[in-house]
Amino acid sequence: xxxxxxxxxxxxxxxxxxxxxxxxEGAPAAPLVDIIELLFFxxxxxxxxxDEILARYGFGRAHHRVLHFVHRHPGMRxxxxxxxxxxxxxxxxxxxxxxxxQGFIDSRAGSSDRRQRLLYLTPKGEALAxxxxxxxxxxxxxxxxxxxxxxxxMADAKANARRFLVSMIDAEDRGPIEKLIARAESAxxxxxxxxxxxxxxxxxxx
Amino acid sequence: xxxxxxxxxxxxxxxxxxxxxxxxEGAPAAPLVDIIELLFFxxxxxxxxxDEILARYGFGRAHHRVLHFVHRHPGMRxxxxxxxxxxxxxxxxxxxxxxxxQGFIDSRAGSSDRRQRLLYLTPKGEALAxxxxxxxxxxxxxxxxxxxxxxxxMADAKANARRFLVSMIDAEDRGPIEKLIARAESAxxxxxxxxxxxxxxxxxxx
DNA sequence: ACATTTACGTCAGCCATGTTGACTTTTTTC
DNA sequence: GAAAAAAGTCAACATGGCTGACGTAAATGT
Numbered sequence: 001x002x003x004x005x006x007x008x009x010x011x012x013x014x015x016x017x018x019x020x021x022x023x024x025e026g027a028p029a030a031p032l033v034d035i036i037e038l039l040f041f042x043x044x045x046x047x048x049x050x051d052e053i054l055a056r057y058g059f060g061r062a063h064h065r066v067l068h069f070v071h072r073h074p075g076m077r078x079x080x081x082x083x084x085x086x087x088x089x090x091x092x093x094x095x096x097x098x099x100x101x102q103g104f105i106d107s108r109a110g111s112s113d114r115r116q117r118l119l120y121l122t123p124k125g126e127a128l129a130x131x132x133x134x135x136x137x138x139x140x141x142x143x144x145x146x147x148x149x150x151x152x153x154m155a156d157a158k159a160n161a162r163r164f165l166v167s168m169i170d171a172e173d174r175g176p177i178e179k180l181i182a183r184a185e186s187a188x189x190x191x192x193x194x195x196x197x198x199x200x201x202x203x204x205x206x
Numbered sequence: 207x208x209x210x211x212x213x214x215x216x217x218x219x220x221x222x223x224x225x226x227x228x229x230x231e232g233a234p235a236a237p238l239v240d241i242i243e244l245l246f247f248x249x250x251x252x253x254x255x256x257d258e259i260l261a262r263y264g265f266g267r268a269h270h271r272v273l274h275f276v277h278r279h280p281g282m283r284x285x286x287x288x289x290x291x292x293x294x295x296x297x298x299x300x301x302x303x304x305x306x307x308q309g310f311i312d313s314r315a316g317s318s319d320r321r322q323r324l325l326y327l328t329p330k331g332e333a334l335a336x337x338x339x340x341x342x343x344x345x346x347x348x349x350x351x352x353x354x355x356x357x358x359x360m361a362d363a364k365a366n367a368r369r370f371l372v373s374m375i376d377a378e379d380r381g382p383i384e385k386l387i388a389r390a391e392s393a394x395x396x397x398x399x400x401x402x403x404x405x406x407x408x409x410x411x412x
Numbered sequence: 413a414c415a416t417t418t419a420c421g422t423c424a425g426c427c428a429t430g431t432t433g434a435c436t437t438t439t440t441t442c
Numbered sequence: 443g444a445a446a447a448a449a450g451t452c453a454a455c456a457t458g459g460c461t462g463a464c465g466t467a468a469a470t471g472t
């Protein structure tokens with residue numbers, strides 16, 4: 001950060017300094033502004049970790065997101081990705097096309113439902129996705145180690161961070177998201193794959 | 207969230223399922239992916255809280271950021287804002303002009319250095335900035351309350367969250383950012399204003 | 413006094429990534 | 443055989459980044 005300093009220059013001279021936002025209508029207001037700002041700065045650093053690598057390929061953050069989720073859910077459908085990213089088909093389309101054209105993603109027709117395009121990473125895509133995860137994980141790991149301290153219980157620090165982040169998510173989204181994360185982690189185990197979205201009842205072709 | 211579910215459809219049928227990214231080269235890799243994703247989902251919810259209000263005025267998130275930091279640092283210079291937001295003068299220029307034109311921000315020439323434009327919120331701008339803070343604070347407060355539990359020590363939960371977020375920030379930025387936050391909080395106290403960026407030695411006109 | 417630097421603003425154009433709306437094709441479902 | 447679903451595509455547009463080039467006023471340095 002070049003400088004995140006507000007010059008105090010004529011702070012004492014000019015200003016009619018509007019009184020600091022005090023508890024209006026009983027709201028506690030002020031005391032959480034630090035968390036608001038820390039989230040802003042922390043997230044900005046966090047997402048910009050991959051930027052240099054992305055630039056090498058002429059990609060942006062949208063490509064990163066697509067790569068990440070396909071990495072985590074190999075064989076996912078385009079619709080699944082749209083649900084996760086919450087963008088339009090057209091927005092995703094562009095990014096996806098570039099990733100396919102440049103050989104990072106492989107898109108194959110589903111066998112039980114041939115309308116579907118199932119998405120997989122190529123080895124090249126896998127390597128890139130892993131690079132991103134390594135980068136961002138390194139930041140998180142350093143942070144958790146600091147939170148834990150030298151005698152640290154990293155696991156506790158992680159549990160705290162995780163609980164906080166989950167609680168920051170809209171209540172109705174938490175279940176699906178936690179299941180999404182859990183399912184991805186056991187992706188190698190096809191037996192545990194059927195958890196949500198009523199199994200699409202493979203009836204026609206199945 | 208409409209649906210963050212990856213269809214398990216032909217998960218078991220099709221895939222050559224590339225083996226789940228395992229610790230390569232000794233890196234622990236995998237176990238922090240949940241935090242990576244939770245950060246993504248949590249931050250997305252967090253920043254979209256103000257969207258509905260912003261839309262009413264035809265504003266976007268860039269306007270929110272400007273409003274927020276001017277609210278926190280009344281009388282700040284344009285350059286200060288550029289340092290904080292890390293965008294170009296031209297990018298800031300557009301949003302700033304709209305905010306000034308529509309009467310949310312008041313820009314006055316500095317008295318000791320008349321090249322400067324010192325930024326203040328109008329009452330209208332103050333009200334809006336407070337609305338945003340109230341919205342986002344509410345989310346954070348709910349989250350911390352959940353972390354703390356019913357018998358909860360909210361203060362501990364907050365301290366944990368804060369420590370984690372600070373640690374997620376690039377080491378060299380932490381000092382400046384923490385000072386920035388601290389200074390804003392004591393903005394009503396001009397005596398404590400002079401902390402960073404050598405006081406601009408008001409020599410010429412002063 | 414004069415040259416330089418700083419703070420700010422602005423024009424013009426480009427890029428990335430989001431949006432709507434309309435329409436097609438293929439395939440599955442009813 | 444009709445309807446619905448999955449995916450792709452074209453066109454047009456908005457937002458918010460970016461670079462480069464200038465202009466002007468005021469402060470600074472010699």
